[in-house]
Amino acid sequence: MQRVCIISTGTELMLGSTVDSNANFLSRCLTDLGFKVVTRYTVGDSEEYIREAFTQGLRQADLIVSSGGLGPTLDDLTKQTACQVLGVQPVLNNEEVQRLRDFFRRRNREMPEANLKQAMFPPEALILPNRVGTAPGMYIARQGKAVALLPGPPREMEHMYRSALEPVLKKEFSIEPKVARQTIKVLGPGESQVEALLGSLMEQPDYSIALLAKDGEVHVKVSAEAKDLEQAEAIRDRAVSLVEAKLVSHVFGYDDDTLEGRVAVLLEEQGLKLAVAESCTGGLLSKVLTDIPGSSLYFWGSVCSYSNEAKEMLLDVNPDTLNRFGAVSPETAAEMATGLRSRSGVDYTLSITGIAGPGGGSAEKPVGLVFLGLAGPEGCSVKELRFVGHREAIRILAVKSALDLLRRQLTRGGSKA
């Protein structure tokens, strides 16, 4: 098996102010790809220690993947140090200079001279484009060893790994995976309820199931290993079917699926439009729905009615309702949903009103009390929920529950929920 050494550079890591999530991401991805990660080094922005890490890594592994230290500033030392260790000489790459100049021109900004450093590469290297930031990465093979340099910001690093480095590694190392995995995603029952529903499936000899609770969702991770990938996939597929049969309508998706993505597909397939009215979630439901590119196809817009005035003025909630039942009540949730539906003329509206805390709770209406409204061609329904946790957790759980309410409504036509 091909051995890998992962190097992370950055003084912020050594101070403990930043968790080295890059090393974890790369360990997972490279293991999945079939590599064996043997060592990981984390060093500050120090030429001495960066040099030692690369020297050791080349001795211990067939491939080094590093992240960090590709920026334009003085303390970005990874590229020049790695090149020294490899005995190659970075020179100005004219295409990269042009790309950098374009980058700054598009932003109407002068390019600082320091940035030219980011256009220096040894001629032997393959340049890995950075579609997210200014620092390109590189891949270089020398004397039976390979070194890949990725940028430090996790989003840039992950994007470059997936889009540029992984395809190169697959080709250069002719790798064959033997483990098949799938994650089944569930909303509704908690982790221990899922465990009880799965029962004996949790302890089978030829595949393994692990549960992960995350923001109200439960992820059921199925993995199977066999003598080749085809056989592993067959075992995994059988296990996934058994899990699905136990969890039925609670399953909303697989692997990278999201609840909002599932809702988006259902709305698009059925040619429906959605608008939302939020209070305690403050725009989070709207934000999550519009995280999806192209959401303007089915998303009309939203109102975050954080004040009673906004509820009356933008959603036509009756002042009497607010006075008699309060802003956090099933009556207000219903009027928020129906008011916005009448105004916008869309097919479905979702509403959320509740107490996210830490303040604003009472014995009668405690922090965590949330009402969801769903208005559609079938009429309007309201659901009461009680969450426990801090402000952020309550807001996330409220948003997920609202999305799930709509998901179950939209799937009711097809399979029974």
Added chain:
Amino acid sequence: MQRVCIISTGTELMLGSTVDSNANFLSRCLTDLGFKVVTRYTVGDSEEYIREAFTQGLRQADLIVSSGGLGPTLDDLTKQTACQVLGVQPVLNNEEVQRLRDFFRRRNREMPEANLKQAMFPPEALILPNRVGTAPGMYIARQGKAVALLPGPPREMEHMYRSALEPVLKKEFSIEPKVARQTIKVLGPGESQVEALLGSLMEQPDYSIALLAKDGEVHVKVSAEAKDLEQAEAIRDRAVSLVEAKLVSHVFGYDDDTLEGRVAVLLEEQGLKLAVAESCTGGLLSKVLTDIPGSSLYFWGSVCSYSNEAKEMLLDVNPDTLNRFGAVSPETAAEMATGLRSRSGVDYTLSITGIAGPGGGSAEKPVGLVFLGLAGPEGCSVKELRFVGHREAIRILAVKSALDLLRRQLTRGGSKA
């Protein structure tokens, strides 16, 4: 300054299934104690790589702190390997044997023979008791170097560090914190522009400045070391003043401050109310503003007008404006802000309209083009911005820029922006 090497062992780390939070915890604690963490190694449960890590660590640092590999099973190799490298011989410690037997007796369980391994220590070592699990740690000083071994489970490791190791380190290394830090947070100029503005401040002998770019913000991290903490703080304070003098109105906060938190304070102090109208950011600005508990004091609410219809219906944007100039135009941004201000009667409204991508761009109006509107008692102003990056980055940058526009407006009364 005393140098530290941190070693984490455990195959689960190399597979990426577990994040190495121990290394982060120890980095923070040891830095706060006055040590300089120079290298971190993460290795699997392999004698070869554990030996290399300890050998390297002893060369590079005055102190090694490791976590993991102290358990009773075959793959727990840290203690025996570290002892080999140090040239010391673990022998059965009778007190520890007794303690282990008691531990199992209290739980009415038979002690597996394998556990005896956990009672083996070199006579030179100080045994660090484990009040949470079965594996004790150890501390040993040899030839001017010191090595501490802690268990892997984070709860056990953290407890042992705080209760047993930290007091020993304070005594043995006669440490007194001598480093003073502050982070100055900036929005507006990019990382290399900040570096250019700071000029020679970046390279001073008695304090150090590191820059970190994060979601459009630049964090200027100032740290000063001196013979005692008081003097370090004085040097740091002088450095911070010099940095502030260069960056003036671009500075929005310090340390844990956030941009939205700064805006919240300004609105509250001045008794002002805010409402926002968003398009491409889809509710993110509203969400960020309401992340802050108590935001209902100054936040009226928001409209996410994702469709033209919503812009007309909820914000009174003129259909002619949309037809003539388009939804992404300075004219629409202005009408969104003024329309919502008239409706809500609040002091200030912010608006955002733009193209977050990946679709929807054109040569004339590319992905990343964003217009911000700010309406207030002074009238309405519009700002044009061009961002480069993916959808999420563009949305975050647009939200930060909108908050910064308002921050600069609200501070203009006091210090000139």
